[in-house]
Every structure is written in structure tokens, then in C-alpha cells.
Amino acid sequence: MTLTTARLSQDFLETRYIDDLFKQNLEELIAYGISAGASFVEIFIENIDSLGLLAEQDTVTSVNPSIGKGVGIRVFLGQRDGFVSTNDLSEQGLKFALDQALGMLGLETNSQTKKSFEGLNELNNFGKSKTRFLTECPTLRESTSKILEATDHLRKNGPHLSVRRGSYSKTIQEVIVASSDGTFCRDLRLYQSIGLNVLALDKEHRSSIGRRIGTEGRPSTLTDWDSEKAAIEINASAERMLYAKYVEAGQMPVVLANKFGGVIFHEACGHLLETTQIERGTSPFEKKLNQKIANSAVTAVDEGVTEGAFGSIEMDDEGMETQKTTLIENGILKRFLSDRAGELRTGHKRTGSGRRQSYAFAAASRMRNTYIEKGEYTPEQLIESIDDGIYCKSMGGGSVGATGQFNFSVEEGYIIKNGRLTEPVKGATLIGEAVDVMPRISMCANDLDLAAGYCGSISGNINVTVGQPHIKVDSITIGGR
């Protein structure tokens, strides 16, 4: 084997380094694992170049470049798997990692050859036309200027702001997947994210609001961003919430706004449709395929195809081309999200959903762009249908527990009285269980929109998109004071 340090230490990001010799090196490594008796061997190579910058008030306070590369090696023996990650890219280091993965499954390389490996397919290079990402993104100087411009717009438009923060992050990730079923794929991904955070103060009153946008594959994201509009919007929210009262706890109907309102579906239902949950036996939907699990008003999808969306991927981290997966159609459960291990262990076919934060994680079934499809009503009709309830205009984060209980915080909320929005309220947390809440989504508006976010789970933190139109939930528990 001649997979040397020098070779893997090249700055990939340019296909000229992925030649026949490179392919041969990977084939030798895979053949080594297969000959030891593994039923499947996968090598995931990652090369990453990222930048994070932070501006506070009118000063750039932090510029953090980060570079790195590493390899994750996964070996299956039937349904069991061993995974080893390393950034020791020497021949010795990679061999040691593979031996370690094989050893975990009780396989030894000095055993008789049990299987043969027929070689990798031709490289399927999803990243071929994306080398432009390396040159088309704004320079560091342009990036810092744009973020400072944003914090200046915050200053001009926020009469009570004591803290103004703007942040920008850019990650270029090259991934190569080579596995014993012949898969040999490469992709080049560009993720950018822009965030604004403010803290407004007036005597004892405080409000903190954050907003974030994120894209994949759009080098002009920062250049095109309307920082003044974003500053005006976040300041307006901070001002409204500054004097808001704490919400009173109770059970009531709610209208959840579009965009990041979709976090309710992501947390309440989406995670429970991942085969990682099926494997554990922690999904209440495990045996509900083709059964009604939600109100007929609900059709929900997870996909990796929306151009520019933060959760979009051309191929997943197991080398499978992405797809649009209908999860729920008119309330009927149609499909689970599955990765390679999920297919092996649960029988649900892969959906191009094998994702991971980096080479240090084995891929798992994870969401991409997940949203409820639009319905027939206007957002106003949803609000008009409620006498006493809450309008959740902006959501914070959330999570789902081991028994399917979910929760998420409301960042900006308003009381609905007799079909009209009244005063703002803060401190609300929506809690419940997916099986109870999904049938209560009774109305979907016609204004589907998406929002970028990060999702943390078994295979690390990944970029996702959540989304929905405005939706009405007939009754939900609101935690407050």
C-alpha cells in the first residue's frame, strides 16, 4: 500500500490530486479490509477550510480561520460495525485505524482471504463544477466590511441596543467516499452563515433576539445580503419584546409562523422518523407505516434538493445521491429517513440521508431540508380562527427526549384575542409529544418558507433547513410563569 502522508497532505480541493494512483491506494486499503472478512468497508476522507468572524459593536473582535483533514473508516460485519477516525494520515496511521476497526469486530488480517473486492467505480465527481467556490467567495477584507456595515445598521436603527453582534462563517468541505460496493464519489460543499444578535435594555427591561440565515453553494451570499433590512427587522423584534410580559402557562391553541416555526416538526416528528430512532426502539411511529399519524392537513417532506438551502447536499456522506423523500402524505406516514446502517438494521431503504458532522463521526440517518407543505389558507385566516391563544412569530431552539417528548422556546410571541393579535409575550416554551400534537395541526397556510439551522444528534452537528407555512395547532401545553 502506498497511501502516503505526502499524498493525503496535499491540498485536495482540486481534482488533479484524485488520480489513478489515489484510487488504487484506496482500493488496496478496502481490499485489505474485505480480505480480513469484513462484509463492507467504507473510507470517508474530509478536507476542510473554514473561517469564522465576529464583529461586536463597531469592531471586528475575532477572526478564526481553521483548516483540517482526516479520515473515518467504517467496517461492517453483518449488522455490526466498527468505526475509527484519525487525522494521522500516514500509511502506518491509516493501516492502524483499519486494523483497529477490523479488530473491533473480531476480524484479523492474517486470516485466510474470505472475500474479494472488485474495485471502485469511476469517480462520480459531484464537485467537478464547484472549484469556483474557492475563488468566488468574498475576501476576508470584504467579509469584515460587510459585517461591520451590518452592526452599524443595527446602531442606526436600535434605540435601546446595548449589544450589537454580527457574525459570518464560511466552510468549504471536500468529501471523498470510497466503499467496497464500488462507491467512489467526491463533493465540494460551500456553507455560509450570517448571524445578527442584539440585546436591548431599558431600565429593568431586557430582550435578546438572534437571527440567522444560511446557504449552501452560493458564493455571493454575503455580498447579496441586505444587511440594512435584516438590521431593521431584528431591531423591530427587539423593541417589541423589550416591554413584553411573561406568558401565562396553560393549554391553548397556537399559530406557529412559517420559516423557523418548522422547528416544531423537526423536533416533534422528524427525529422520530430517522432509522437511528427505529433501531433504538424509541420511535412511537416504528410500526405506523401507511397509517394515519397526523391530521389530513399535513403533508411533510425531507429533501436535499432545494437549490441554495442550508441542508441541501448533492450526495450524502455515504456517497448516495440525494433525493426528495415524502415522509407524511395527507396525514399518512409514508417513509422513514434511512442510512446504510439503518437499512441493514431496520430494512428501510436508504434515502440519501446518511450525514455526519465530520470524519470523526460515523454517518447516521439525519434530516436535510424538512418542512410541512403549504396548505390552502392565508395566515390571517389561521389567526382569525382563534379566540384565545398564542401567535409564535419567532422560535428559539428545541429538543426531543428519549420518550418522544419535545420542547421548544418561543423567542417572539403575541397573545391572540378574538381572532386578532394583541400584546407581545415572552418566556413561553411549547411542550408535548409528537403522537399527540401531529393530529392537532388542523390548518396550514399558503406561505411555505424555509430557515437555516443547526441540528445536533448522534453523528454530530450538521446544517439543516426547517420550514413550514403558518400552521395552527388546536391545543398545546405552553410553559410559562
Next chain:
Amino acid sequence: MSSNINLINKNNLRDRLSLLSSELNVSKWDLGASIAKDVSVQIDKGQPKQLKASQKSSITIRVWSNNQIGITSTSDLSEVGLRKALSSALQASHFGNKEETPDFSICSKEELPKIDNPFRKQFGVKKLLSSLIEAEGKLLTADKSIKSVPYNGFAESMFERVYINSDGALRHIEGTQASLYLYARAEESGRKPRSSGSIKIGYGAEDININDCINEAASRTLSHLYYKPIKTGKYLVCFKPEAILDLLTAFSNIYNARSVIDGISLSTKNSIGKKISSEILSMNDNGLHQANYGACAFDGEGTPTQNISIIEAGILKNFIHSEATARYFKTRPTGHGSIGSKASVSSDWPVIFRTNGQSAKCPKLDYKETTEEFVLVENLHALHAGIKASQGSFSLPFDGWLVTNQEKTSIESATIAGDIMDLLNNIIQVESKQVFAHQGVAPHIWVEELAITGDK
């Protein structure tokens, strides 16, 4: 005790950086590096599910140029990787913050505290796996209602950390750590599944009392099996040590100098010496505590770790500092800084205790004996979503019980909400017995009145 097999050759790393920095005309630099070898196993019904191992290295290099600082992180410790990182840091220094440039810590060459971190022999995958399979089996037979152990893991690691600067500081520490977690799921016909568990940490797998972990996971899970919804209202609340530690750590901006300077703290620059809680409460931050298995003798800037008083009889005594924040406040760094172009500050190991000589408002409250009705909070969830640290408010789902005449009834699904400053001032009892938890040390703490939202 030492491994005698260093993963990082610190002298070599220092010499390589010295050489490379001279080539690039960089005269002032420092670096923080870490290397870890980890092994972990997870199982499902007696079968290995996922076995993982990793060899990870990372290095953060800072350079100073024209009194501005630049930084780069990399996982590539090869010659090519270090050169690239150093060049990138130099480039980033042109955008350094002229108004606040970190410097070397004045304590970076002072003597380090002695930490007795025993270096444990590693179990290896096979032994971790067989131990975990045995543990799962025992937990599954602890009670017929326990149907699975969906979240489980046994892990061990060896790690080394280094801090080096061009002024001659050279810090190095190595250690081992192991952890075991078991989360069981119990189900009974016609009732919702319930889940709870236990986490144990030690220097090595041999230090972990597996039976304790099994028994704790079983008893906690079973204690939630018979549940009822709770009526929404205000309740007398007792926080178990893990819960109060999670809550106070989430609001550590109160004593974090970085947050104070940035204006996102609930304290101000003049808060030292002010009363922030009930007199019965005291708290230190002690990264050197014997129960802190991950203790490191120095922070990211090479400053020695120390035991520092944060709250003394309800009075805010000290902020925790990095080099830059200490300089701003004209004091000494406290060993809480990271290595960064803007060094962040974070707490090490909170130790909460009852103030000597102070009597509580309700000194007879005892979570095992009190006959008054109260809510016993075991764990808080979703802290990332339900805490507004800069506003001081929280609204969090929790696991716990309604305790009436010493009878515990698990609460089906509920949130607890309030304001952290009100909570601190409404502490009416701090029990005397301290419990070593995996994130710090604390006793049971009682709060007069907090809002609970239930399904009733």
C-alpha cells in the same frame, strides 16, 4: 504516574514552531495543542451496535504582528500543516482587534499546582464491550417493566494537552478518563414509556462502579414509572445537585468577566461585593477538586488552575478571568481563559455549599424527611433552548416528582420557569450534605416558590 508514551513530543513541537516562525519573521507566538486517543462502545440487546475509536490531534496557533493578534486552528500537525497554519494566523493578524489584544499570561511560567491524575491502563474494546453487555443484561433483569436500554455507552480515553509560547513557557499534562452511561426505558401496558439513567466518570474504566450505575439507572427509571400530570401553579421546589449545577452553570455569565465586559452578563463591572443571593449560599469554582476527573493544571493561556471563591454568603466575591479580562479589571488571571484571538472565559468545576455560620430561612427542610408538599427536580432538559442567559429567565422541561408526605409521584410532563436572580434570592435552604456529580459538587437546594406548568 505517567504513561511514558507521549503522544505529543512537546520539545519537538516547540522547536518546529520556533524554526517556522523565524522563517516567517514572527517573533511572538504561542500555541495550544491536544491529542487524544478514544475508544467507545455501544450495544443493543446483547449485541455490539457501534464500536468507535479515534486518534485526534488539534493545534491552535496565535501570532502577534504590529501588536495585533491572528489565530488559526488545524488538525494537521505535519510540517506542511504547521506552516500553513502559521501563515494563515499571520494573515489573520492584519484583522486583529486593536482595541483589545490578548497578551501572554503573566502567570504562564509560574509553578503549576500538583494534580494527582492517576494514569490508568486502558481496558480496550473487548473488555469495554463485555462489561457493557453484562451491565445491560443486569439492567434488563432489574425489573420486568424495563424493556430496553436505548442509550448506553462505555468509553475510555488517553489525552495530552500542551501550552507553549515564544517567551519560554512550556506546559504539558496527560491523563486518562473513562465514562459509562446507561439510560433505561420502562414500559407498562396502557401507559407512556418512561426513561431515566445514570452517568459515571472515572480516571479509568477500572474506577467506575458499574453496579452503582446499573442500580441508579434502574431505580431512577422505576421511580418515574407511576406518573401523574401536575396541576399548573407555584410550588415549593427542591433541586437535586445535578439540576442546580446545570442551572447555575447555564447562568455563569453572572461571574464571567468576559460576559461582563461584553455587556451580556446579569452583573456589571461594579457588581463585586454586591449581594446576589441568599446568605446561606456560597460557591467556589475549583478546577482542582478531587472529584474533577478531567482536571487540567493550566488553562488555554498557560495560567495555573486555581480554587476561587465566587459567592461567599450571598455576596459576589470574584469574577473568573482570562489574561485580557484580568488586565481590564486590573487583577490577575484566574485560569479560566481559552486560547483565542478573543479568549473566551468559562467556569471549571462549580462547588456549591452551605455558608458556615449562616442559618437558612427554613433550616428543617430535608428532601428525605420533609412532610410539606414540594416538587423535587431531578434533571433539567433543553437548556440550550429554554435559557435566556442575558435576560436571566428560564423555562425548562424537567424530570421530577411531586412529593407529598414523603410519597413521591413522578410528574408526567412539565416545565419549570423563573428568573435566576429571583431564584438565587429565594433560596430558603441549602442542605448540608454535598454530592459529587459529574459536572460539579452541590447539595440539595430549596427555593421558596417557582412556576410549574403541567398538563392539568
